[in-house]
Amino acid sequence: MNVFRPPPPPDPARDKFALARKELSAALIERDEEIDLALTALLANEHVLLVGPPGCGKSLLLDSLLSWTGGSKFSILLTKFTTPEEVFGPVSLAGLKEDRYVRVTAGRLPEADFAFVDEVWKASSAVLNTLLKILNERTYDAGDGVARRVPLRLCVAASNEWPSPDTGKELSALLDRFVLRATVSPIRSQAGRQRLLWTRDHAPKLTTAVTPAEVDQARRRAQSLPWSAEAKEALEVILKELAKEGVRPGDRRQFKTVGVVQAFAYLCGADEVQPEHLEVARHTLWDDPQEQPQAAARVIAKIANPVGMRVTQLLLEVEEVLAAAEVRNLADAARAAAKLAEVDRQLAGLTGNGRVAAGRAYVKDQLRQLKLASIEAV
Ligand SMILES: Nc1ncnc2c1ncn2[C@@H]1O[C@H](COP(=O)(O)OP(=O)(O)O)[C@@H](O)[C@H]1O
Ligand SMILES: [Mg+2]
Structure with missing residues (x-):
């Protein structure tokens, strides 16, 4: 039966998100999931945390995202010596003269629409409690006893490690403030590594920018x-x-x-x-963060069967095959080629996700290179 569906109403904000998603993904290598995570956080009015080894593109991704959003921004790299002044603003001297202890928050976190907190676990407890409140309740008390709403629409954070299991209550509370959290792995594929090495500039070229008002509009649409x-x-x-x-x-x-x-x-x-x-x-x-993320991924893959997760899994298998194959050994190369062809057949059976087409193109290209390499070896 052919059910008539009226075309969806125009949604320019959604189009902008789609374009940014594409442009970020074209520049960053193997970061599609992290890009989706960050854009989803922005749309869901939640905060996002990326954890991974130094140099795996966390800052590049998060800085790029914040360069796309308009509005006021605040970025900070925390150390254990970072003072509340640096994050929330200096205490007002004029206020002190009148016996009032209030902070001047201009240009700091309490006035930011978008924030990037790097090395987030380094926060000292003086910073941590106020940070928690801003992230969670989206309010800030500058010192006059009035908790005012902050404009914060998204906080992105990064770290090289997860807090250890025996970490204090405060850090677990902070971890919980990030509704979206992911481990970022270094580049896995051979082709990705070549792109990393031989492209001199990895910064995404974003042809649009999004205003806070457009973000709000997209959020309303998403929520409905x-x-x-x-x-x-x-x-x-x-x-x-x-x-x-x-x-x-x-x-x-x-x-x-x-x-x-x-x-x-x-x-x-x-x-x-x-x-x-x-x-x-x-x-x-x-x-x-120790074992549960794998359990969550496994259960979701089993029950919801998302195509994206199956594509990821199949491409990981491809990398394992390629890493193990000795292409100059013809029997080995043939085995690898057969396995790749099988993965391609499985990918061909999946539909409804842009990653399928990208995955198939990748497998086909690897298959071609594999064949070339083994022909050269003869
Ligand atoms: N996946 C990637 N895609 C593109 N460039 C990358 C990637 N990973 C690392 N790089 C390169 O390495 C540089 C350092 O990455 P950066 O974002 O500072 O890492 P992190 O914040 O994770 O320590 C980037 O500016 C970029 O040139
Ligand atoms: Mg960084």
């Missing part, structure tokens, strides 16, 4: 995206399965995941949330 019955059911089953594995994200985190998945569906251009879009929930539905 309906959930399909299948996606609702899939989320409920995922939570039950995770609980069986001992992964029980708190109620607030579960509730916020709904908005995050909606935002991701909106970013993907969907007009309804599908089980597919639960892919992004693997970055939200866990508490302990």
